[in-house]
Amino acid sequence: MITALKKIYAFSGRWKRVLKKSVVFSLLHSIFDMFQIGALFLILNELVEGTKGRDILFAFLLLLAGVIGKIVCSYISDFSQTRVGYFMCADKRIHVGDRMKYMPMGYFNSHSLGDLTSTVTTTISDVENNAPSVLITVIHGFIHVTVITIVMFFFDWRIGLLACLGIALFLLCNSALQKKSQEVSPKRQAAQEDLVGATLEYIQGMGIVKSFNLGGGSNQKMKQAIEESRARNTKLETVFGPYGMVQLFVLRLASVAIMFCSILFYLQSSMTLVYCLLMCVASFLIFSELEAAGGKSFALRLIESSIDKVDAIDDTPVMDLSGKDITPKDTTIELQDVGFSYGDHRILNHVNLTIPAKTTTAIVGPSGSGKTTLCSLIARFWDVDEGCIKLGGTDIREYKLDSLLSNISMVFQNVFLFADSIENNIKFGKPDATHEEVVRAAKSACCHDFIMALPNGYDTVIGESGATLSGGEKQRISIARAILKDTPIIILDEATSSVDPENEAELQQAIEKLTEDKTVIIIAHRLKTVRNAQQIVVIANGGIVQRGTHQELMEQPGIYADFVNVREKAINWKLSGDKTQ
Numbered sequence: 071m072i073t074a075l076k077k078i079y080a081f082s083g084r085w086k087r088v089l090k091k092s093v094v095f096s097l098l099h100s101i102f103d104m105f106q107i108g109a110l111f112l113i114l115n116e117l118v119e120g121t122k123g124r125d126i127l128f129a130f131l132l133l134l135a136g137v138i139g140k141i142v143c144s145y146i147s148d149f150s151q152t153r154v155g156y157f158m159c160a161d162k163r164i165h166v167g168d169r170m171k172y173m174p175m176g177y178f179n180s181h182s183l184g185d186l187t188s189t190v191t192t193t194i195s196d197v198e199n200n201a202p203s204v205l206i207t208v209i210h211g212f213i214h215v216t217v218i219t220i221v222m223f224f225f226d227w228r229i230g231l232l233a234c235l236g237i238a239l240f241l242l243c244n245s246a247l248q249k250k251s252q253e254v255s256p257k258r259q260a261a262q263e264d265l266v267g268a269t270l271e272y273i274q275g276m277g278i279v280k281s282f283n284l285g286g287g288s289n290q291k292m293k294q295a296i297e298e299s300r301a302r303n304t305k306l307e308t309v310f311g312p313y314g315m316v317q318l319f320v321l322r323l324a325s326v327a328i329m330f331c332s333i334l335f336y337l338q339s340s341m342t343l344v345y346c347l348l349m350c351v352a353s354f355l356i357f358s359e360l361e362a363a364g365g366k367s368f369a370l371r372l373i374e375s376s377i378d379k380v381d382a383i384d385d386t387p388v389m390d391l392s393g394k395d396i397t398p399k400d401t402t403i404e405l406q407d408v409g410f411s412y413g414d415h416r417i418l419n420h421v422n423l424t425i426p427a428k429t430t431t432a433i434v435g436p437s438g439s440g441k442t443t444l445c446s447l448i449a450r451f452w453d454v455d456e457g458c459i460k461l462g463g464t465d466i467r468e469y470k471l472d473s474l475l476s477n478i479s480m481v482f483q484n485v486f487l488f489a490d491s492i493e494n495n496i497k498f499g500k501p502d503a504t505h506e507e508v509v510r511a512a513k514s515a516c517c518h519d520f521i522m523a524l525p526n527g528y529d530t531v532i533g534e535s536g537a538t539l540s541g542g543e544k545q546r547i548s549i550a551r552a553i554l555k556d557t558p559i560i561i562l563d564e565a566t567s568s569v570d571p572e573n574e575a576e577l578q579q580a581i582e583k584l585t586e587d588k589t590v591i592i593i594a595h596r597l598k599t600v601r602n603a604q605q606i607v608v609i610a611n612g613g614i615v616q617r618g619t620h621q622e623l624m625e626q627p628g629i630y631a632d633f634v635n636v637r638e639k640a641i642n643w644k645l646s647g648d649k650t651q
């Protein structure tokens with residue numbers, strides 16, 4: 071239990087002070103609670119002993135002060151704990167999001183989308199909604215019982231000892247409950263993650279589900295995940311139920327024992343009537359908050375396992391801790407004896423390549439040969455296993471990630487647009503750009519006209535009111551994004567899918583604008599792009615098998631000549647097809 075409490079305290083980060091405030095006010099709450107016992111003592115004394123009447127007035131004032139004090143302390147303590155919950159989790163979410171940017175892509179490979187999504191959403195929400203209140207309830211429960219026990223010792227040490235016995239038995243039951251909770255909590259959490267993962271997969275794959283008419287069987291995985299989550303949650307209840315009952319029984323038994331012994335001591339004349347009555351009333355009060363603490367303490371392990379899960383993301387090594395802000399002296403890129411594997415799957419071996427500044431290098435090769443991987447290594451999505459990659463003569467691992475990526479724009483085939491306005495999507499790489507700069511970039515990327523035709527122009531939120539874009543339009547938006555970022559290096563994964571002729575001309579124009587006077591690495595699929603490149607690199611079987619200009623490569627047999635022949639045949643087919651139309 072102490073470990074879980076410590077973890078919550080550590081998790082509260084810069085909000086520790088507010089958490090401590092909440093604990094302090096919870097302690098004050100317990101002290102004000104004692105005013106009731108003090109007042110009761112005075113009243114009983116007055117009634118039984120018939121001493122001076124002014125004690126009654128004092129007792130009522132004490133009672134009033136106690137009630138007001140409790141209300142104020144309870145308000146401050148509750149408000150502080152709610153604040154801590156929201157603020158510490160908001161900080162954590164931002165922190166985790168920031169950290170993810172610096173993680174190697176391998177992390178996202180080995181951790182499913184559902185796993186990560188549920189960690190940042192439901193897992194942190196568990197902590198947000200429960201951690202401060204459970205922490206305060208548990209601490210308050212113990213403070214409250216300790217204060218009353220001390221007061222009991224003050225009145226009669228025998229009753230004080232009985233109260234201690236009750237607490238000890240409670241702790242024994244609670245530790246058994248904690249052990250059980252440690253066993254079931256991670257399983258319940260894993261089920262929760264699976265459920266989020268299955269739901270995400272189901273929604274993302276909805277197109278396939280519909281097109282293959284798999285409505286009946288495809289959501290089997292999701293149904294299973296729902297069933298598993300239900301079973302785990304039910305198990306939680308059924309496992310904790312009996313422990314909770316035993317805990318409650320022990321406390322109630324201790325209360326009865328205190329009352330019974332107080333009456334017995336009175337009957338044996340070893341306790342006064344006032345003390346006896348006072349102890350009987352106190353026996354109802356002493357364990358009330360501890361009962362609440364016991365009821366919530368099972369959640370401590372759930373919270374602990376949620377915190378462990380979030381901290382596991384936080385503990386993942388990031389790529390950039392020792393990087394420096396470097397401005398490269400030029401944008402020449404050199405790959406020196408580069409080797410790389412995804413796990414055990416070897417992709418590149420001893421790759422040596424120089425991409426001179428302000429030239430275009432086309433990368434071609436069979437599907438799966440490692441073209442995208444090579445580009446990802448240059449942008450440091452992954453780190454090389456052997457050799458090194460240099461930009462402007464400096465190993466890219468010496469750059470801060472931000473500093474390296476401020477030199478590179480990547481335009482992917484599958485464009486991802488955020489559910490935000492078109493303007494913000496274009497501004498993504500340069501958040502401080504003005505509207506005029508955005509419009510200029512959009513015009514250069516040939517997207518201004520279709521953006522203006524959307525319901526709210528640049529303010530149109532993608533995905534809202536049917537504001538969806540075609541593949542070609544999305545690609546041009548991503549080119550506008552890169553034009554606005556205006557980096558000296560452009561990595562471009564050329565579209566393989568055929569774009570309609572009107573779109574194609576505009577796309578080509580946008581690409582030309584983007585790549586003007588830049589160092590360009592292009593994963594090329596179209597003959598025209600390849601032909602115009604100053605350097606063509608052919609990748610196959612884990613390495614560079616051919617390199618040179620179009621002319622040089624056409625003069626030797628090999629993959630490149632085959633690639634060109636296939637493309638030309640395709641064009642001829644298309645042309646002859648056109649003729650027959």
Ligand SMILES: Nc1ncnc2c1ncn2[C@@H]1O[C@H](COP(=O)(O)OP(=O)(O)OP(=O)(O)O)[C@@H](O)[C@H]1O
Pocket residue numbers: 179412415417435436437438439440441442443444
């Ligand atoms: N994130 C990843 N994790 C594990 N393996 C991967 C990952 N990305 C790619 N691979 C594997 O690495 C190999 C090279 O992939 P890569 O995408 O670099 O090839 P490519 O030449 O760009 O292919 P294509 O032309 O089809 O896009 C493939 O076998 C692929 O399955």
